[in-house]
Amino acid sequence: EVQLVESGGGLVQPGGSLRLSCAASGFTFTSYWMHWVRQVPGKGLVWVSRIKSDGSNTNHADSVKGRFTISRDNAKNTLYLQMNSLRAEDTAVYYCARDRGWNVLDFWGQGTLVTVSS
Amino acid sequence: DIVMTQSPDSLAVSLGERATINCKSSQSVLYSSNNKNCVTWYQQKVGQPPRLLIYWASTRESGVPDRFSGSGSGTDFTLTISSLQAEDVAVYYCQQCYSSPFTFGGGTKVEIK
Numbered sequence: 547e548v549q550l551v552e553s554g555g556g557l558v559q560p561g562g563s564l565r566l567s568c569a570a571s572g573f574t575f576t577s578y579w580m581h582w583v584r585q586v587p588g589k590g591l592v593w594v595s596r597i598k599s600d601g602s603n604t605n606h607a608d609s610v611k612g613r614f615t616i617s618r619d620n621a622k623n624t625l626y627l628q629m630n631s632l633r634a635e636d637t638a639v640y641y642c643a644r645d646r647g648w649n650v651l652d653f654w655g656q657g658t659l660v661t662v663s664s
Numbered sequence: 665d666i667v668m669t670q671s672p673d674s675l676a677v678s679l680g681e682r683a684t685i686n687c688k689s690s691q692s693v694l695y696s697s698n699n700k701n702c703v704t705w706y707q708q709k710v711g712q713p714p715r716l717l718i719y720w721a722s723t724r725e726s727g728v729p730d731r732f733s734g735s736g737s738g739t740d741f742t743l744t745i746s747s748l749q750a751e752d753v754a755v756y757y758c759q760q761c762y763s764s765p766f767t768f769g770g771g772t773k774v775e776i777k
Contacts, residue, residue, distance in 0.1 A: 581766075583714075590757065590768060590769075590770050590771045591706075591708075591714065591757055591759075591768040591771070592768065593759075593765050593766045593767060593768065596764065596766070605764040605765070607765045608665075608765070641713055641714075643714075648695075648702060648719075648720075648761055649702070649704075649761035649766050650704050650716065650719045650761055651704070651706075651714070651716060651759075652716045652725070653716075654713035654714055654715075655713060656713055657713055
């Protein structure tokens with residue numbers, strides 16, 4: 547059974563940093579691109595980042611470029627999102643999702659809430 | 665960036681009736697390599713992550729009931745629920761998978777009338 551479990555969310559002050567993790571199981575992690583998508587509670591979905599299966603290629607939304615970094619440890623079957631210089635507008639539930647190909651997201655984790663507030 | 669515009673924002677449909685959700689892309693999302701439109705539809709129920717329903721604009725994901733169908737070409741796409749069931753109450757999102765950033769529509773909330 548495919549499972550994606552996010553962790554690392556919490557309350558952080560503006561300007562602070564946080565690293566999210568997404569533990570993957572039930573599939574061959576090294577064969578799949580992975581994405582992060584976020585959602586302000588009660589609002590819509592916003593794509594954040596994507597990483598190639600071997601970690602050699604990444605893309606980020608303009609709103610997080612230069613502040614967030616997506617990475618992965620294929621030996622640990624884990625996806626990461628390093629978030630620096632956090633702003634109030636980064637407050638959201640962050641989901642990791644598996645890309646089955648052509649940027650189609652076929653499995654999603656339950657999400658982890660990040661709150662940026664003083 | 666490709667803008668995905670969904671309409672309506674919400675709709676209320678009687679049980680057993682048809683629900684139609686529209687999604688318009690600001691530019692073509694057609695892959696010339698396979699002549700397919702890169703539009704994906706997701707369903708999100710309250711308190712749950714999104715669920716994949718339709719990909720390549722019209723291919724139903726395994727396990728998705730056949731009352732869900734996708735159609736469209738060019739820049740106009742539609743998700744249809746042919747006979748609304750109580751368990752279909754959710755927010756539905758389209759997404760373009762053509763180019764980064766892989767933008768979502770704003771969502772359409774479907775309720776029972």
